[in-house]
Amino acid sequence: MIETLHFEFGEIRIFKNFVVVVMKEGITVKPEYNNDLIAISEKYFNERPFGYITYRKNSYSVNPMVYIETSKIENLIGFAVVSSEGLKVSNLELEKRFLKKPLRHFINLDDAKDWINGLIEEGA
Incomplete structure (x- = not known):
């Protein structure tokens, strides 16, 4: 791990090829x-491909407009959702409609x- 950054919405851990994001309990993730x-x-x-991993340890909601803005990040190559309890298929299908990334x-x-490391290797 390179660094851990703390924000009002949660924490972002920076790694060589990806970020791991843990949102705070009860928040609403906003496009801004x-x-x-x-x-x-x-x-x-710095224009090098990277992945986004959301580690859903906490319960929170997401404004779907977030995914439209996230899709505009050109060097973002993939978006992974980690949830030990499983994710409702309907939630994942909704997210896929708005996010224009794998x-x-x-x-x-x-x-x-x-998976993220594999996407980066494939693109190399």
Whole structure:
């Protein structure tokens, strides 16, 4: 891990090829939070491909407009959702409609990391 950053909405852990995001309990993820992700993509990945892993330890809601803005980050190559309790298929299908990037659900964090690393290797 390179660094852990703390924000009003949660924490973002920066790794070589991806970020792991843990949102705070009970928040609503808003489109303007993408400004922080854009700044991170520019500072830590500098036009190099990276992945986004949301580690859903807590319960929170997401404004679907977030995914439209997230899709505009050009060097973002994949979006992984990690949820040990499983994710309702309807939630994942809704997220896929708004996010124009590869999106997969995983039960554990290591599988999500492997998938992102694989996407980066394929693109190399």
